[in-house]
Amino acid sequence: MEKKISISNTQVILNYNKAYPKDRQELLASKTLKVFLQYFISLQKEKNQDIYRYLTQDGKYDSETATEEFSHFLRLLSVFQLDEIRNDYALDENGLLDTIEEFYKSWRQLQRFAFMSSETRDGFGVNTLVAMDSSLNNLFLRTYRLFEERAMHRRNVVYRQVQAGTNACFSVHHHRNLWDPQYEKLMDIPVIDTVMLRTPMILHPKSSKREGVINEIHENPMNYFAGDSEDWFCFPCRVGKLLCFVYFNSKYIASALSMANLFELATREESEGKPDLICIYGNPDDRNETQFYHDEANDIWIGCISDHPRVEYFGYLKKMCLTLHNLAMMNRGWLPIHGAFVNITLHDGRKKGIMLMGDSxxxxxxxxEALKAAGKDLIRDIEVVFDDMGTIHIEDGVPYGQGTEIGAFIRLDDLDPGTPYRDMDRSVIMGPENPNARMVVPASPYRVVVHNHKIDLFAYANNYTNEFGLKQLPIEEVKETCKLGKRMALGTTQEVGISTTYFANPFGPMQKQELCEPLIDKMFQCMKDNGIFVGEIYTHLGFDRSSREGLDVAAKELLDFIMK
Known part of the structure; x- marks a missing residue:
C-alpha cells in the first residue's frame, strides 16, 4: 500500500513509511491532515450544517479551499492565542470549539490502523513499532488538547488518556521464496511480522452473523484472485500445527488484525516456508461465495471468501481457517472436534481432561463457565486447550486432544455478567450494540494448544432434550448422536429451531463425510478401549436460554466426576 493515508469503509490506514509526523508543526502541515480534513468537511455537509457553514464560512469557500484555509488557521492557532489571530475562523469561538470537538470525535469514530516496513529500518524491532505508534498517539492527544484549551481560553481540569492515535499497528516484510509459479500473484503482498493491538479494541462491523456454508470447488481460486500489493496484506499464522497464510483485502483489516488474539502469529522465518493453508479474504470476484479447493500437487488447502458487505464479520474468517485446518487434518488421520476441551486441576492435585462436543x-x-462458578472453591486451575475447534488423534493406542486457537471468540451473552469486564483489558470487542455481540480474547499459550492432552471425559452437549445433568451412555449410542449432530439452533448463525449437522461440524467433516466416517469409528473405539467416560451433558439451553438451572445441574455433576 503506497498511499500515505487511505480513508474508506469507516476506517483509516496510515502508512508510516510514507508519512510520519515527528512533531506538531509537521502534523499540521501534512497531507495526511488535509486528506482527513477534506473527508471531515464532506461528512459535515450531510451531518451538521452549522459546522459545515463555519468551515466554508457560509459558502465563501468550497471544500478544497476550506481545507487549505482551516489547516492554515490551525497552524496559526498552534503558535498564537486565539485573540492574537486576525482570521475569520477566530471570530466565532463557539463555532471553533464545536468544530474542534467534532473533528476529534470523527477521527476517533473511525477504525484506525497504521503499518510500516520492517525491512527499511536498520535495527528494526518491536520497540521501534511500539515507540513510534505511542509517540503519534501522544502527539494527537496533545494537539487536540492545545486547540481545545485555546478555544476555551482556559486549561482542562480532567484529562482522559484515550486512544487518540491508532487502534492497532503492524510491521510488514515481503516473501522471498516462491513455492510454486501459480502463486506468483501473492509474492508482492506485504507479510505481517509484528502486531500491536491497543486493547480493549472496540469494533463495529457491518454484519453480526455468519450465513451460508463453505462449499468445495474444483478450480484453484488463484485463477480468479484479484488482489494486489496496493490494497492487500498477508497475516501468517499457526492454526493448530499448520501454517496458514491469510491474504486479506485492506477493507477488512479490522477482522484480520483481530486474528492476533485468536491464532498464533507465525514468525518471520516460518512465513518463508510453503503454507499448508491459504485463506483469501475479500476477493472482488463478484461470486458472493465462501469456497475451498485442494491443490493436491502442492498439498495446499485454499479458501476464498468473496468481497461482500456480509463478510465483514469475524466469524467468516475464523471458520474458513478452521475448515481448511480440519480438512487437512482429516487427510492426516486426525478427527476434528467442534467443541471445548479444558484441563481441570483441583486444589488437592486431582486433574481431569474434559472434552465437550456440540454445534454453535x-x-x-x-x-x-458454569463449572468455573460451581467449583470456585475447589478448582485451582483451568487450562483451556480449545474453546471451539480441536482434534483427537491416536498415539501408541491412546487418544489425545489438541487445539487450534490461542484465543476464544465468545458471545457476550454466553458469559457470566462479570466475565467480559474481567477480560476486557486484553480483548477485541465486536459489535457490543448488536444481539450477537462477541469478544476475541486470548485463552492459552500456543505451547499448550499443540501439546498432547489426555481425555478423561467426552460428552455431547445436548440442548434439546428435557433432561438434566451428565449421563454416561453406550459408546455406539453416543457415536450415533454425535454423527446426527442435533441441536436447538438459537440464532447464533442463520439457523433457528431444531437442526442437524453431520458430526455437529459444518467446518470440514460435513463437506468430507467419506473421509470423516472411518475416523469417527476409530477414535470412538479407542476411547472405549481406554475406558474413557463417554456420554451426554444436558445444558437445557434450547428450552429457556435465560435460565441457568440446566447449566448449574450439569456443572455440579461434571464437578462430581472430576472429584472422583
Whole structure:
C-alpha cells in the first residue's frame, strides 16, 4: 500500500513509511491532515450544517479551499492565542470549539490502523513499532488538547488518556521464496511480522452473523484472485500445527488484525516456508461465495471468501481457517472436534481432561463457565486447550486432544455478567450494540494448544432434550448422536429451531463425510478401549436460554466426576 493515508469503509490506514509526523508543526502541515480534513468537511455537509457553514464560512469557500484555509488557521492557532489571530475562523469561538470537538470525535469514530516496513529500518524491532505508534498517539492527544484549551481560553481540569492515535499497528516484510509459479500473484503482498493491538479494541462491523456454508470447488481460486500489493496484506499464522497464510483485502483489516488474539502469529522465518493453508479474504470476484479447493500437487488447502458487505464479520474468517485446518487434518488421520476441551486441576492435585462436543449454541462454553462458578472453591486451575475447534488423534493406542486457537471468540451473552469486564483489558470487542455481540480474547499459550492432552471425559452437549445433568451412555449410542449432530439452533448463525449437522461440524467433516466416517469409528473405539467416560451433558439451553438451572445441574455433576 503506497498511499500515505487511505480513508474508506469507516476506517483509516496510515502508512508510516510514507508519512510520519515527528512533531506538531509537521502534523499540521501534512497531507495526511488535509486528506482527513477534506473527508471531515464532506461528512459535515450531510451531518451538521452549522459546522459545515463555519468551515466554508457560509459558502465563501468550497471544500478544497476550506481545507487549505482551516489547516492554515490551525497552524496559526498552534503558535498564537486565539485573540492574537486576525482570521475569520477566530471570530466565532463557539463555532471553533464545536468544530474542534467534532473533528476529534470523527477521527476517533473511525477504525484506525497504521503499518510500516520492517525491512527499511536498520535495527528494526518491536520497540521501534511500539515507540513510534505511542509517540503519534501522544502527539494527537496533545494537539487536540492545545486547540481545545485555546478555544476555551482556559486549561482542562480532567484529562482522559484515550486512544487518540491508532487502534492497532503492524510491521510488514515481503516473501522471498516462491513455492510454486501459480502463486506468483501473492509474492508482492506485504507479510505481517509484528502486531500491536491497543486493547480493549472496540469494533463495529457491518454484519453480526455468519450465513451460508463453505462449499468445495474444483478450480484453484488463484485463477480468479484479484488482489494486489496496493490494497492487500498477508497475516501468517499457526492454526493448530499448520501454517496458514491469510491474504486479506485492506477493507477488512479490522477482522484480520483481530486474528492476533485468536491464532498464533507465525514468525518471520516460518512465513518463508510453503503454507499448508491459504485463506483469501475479500476477493472482488463478484461470486458472493465462501469456497475451498485442494491443490493436491502442492498439498495446499485454499479458501476464498468473496468481497461482500456480509463478510465483514469475524466469524467468516475464523471458520474458513478452521475448515481448511480440519480438512487437512482429516487427510492426516486426525478427527476434528467442534467443541471445548479444558484441563481441570483441583486444589488437592486431582486433574481431569474434559472434552465437550456440540454445534454453535449447544452450550459448550456455557457449561465450562458454569463449572468455573460451581467449583470456585475447589478448582485451582483451568487450562483451556480449545474453546471451539480441536482434534483427537491416536498415539501408541491412546487418544489425545489438541487445539487450534490461542484465543476464544465468545458471545457476550454466553458469559457470566462479570466475565467480559474481567477480560476486557486484553480483548477485541465486536459489535457490543448488536444481539450477537462477541469478544476475541486470548485463552492459552500456543505451547499448550499443540501439546498432547489426555481425555478423561467426552460428552455431547445436548440442548434439546428435557433432561438434566451428565449421563454416561453406550459408546455406539453416543457415536450415533454425535454423527446426527442435533441441536436447538438459537440464532447464533442463520439457523433457528431444531437442526442437524453431520458430526455437529459444518467446518470440514460435513463437506468430507467419506473421509470423516472411518475416523469417527476409530477414535470412538479407542476411547472405549481406554475406558474413557463417554456420554451426554444436558445444558437445557434450547428450552429457556435465560435460565441457568440446566447449566448449574450439569456443572455440579461434571464437578462430581472430576472429584472422583
Amino acid at each position: 449454541g449447544a452450550g459448550k462454553s456455557e457449561s465450562i
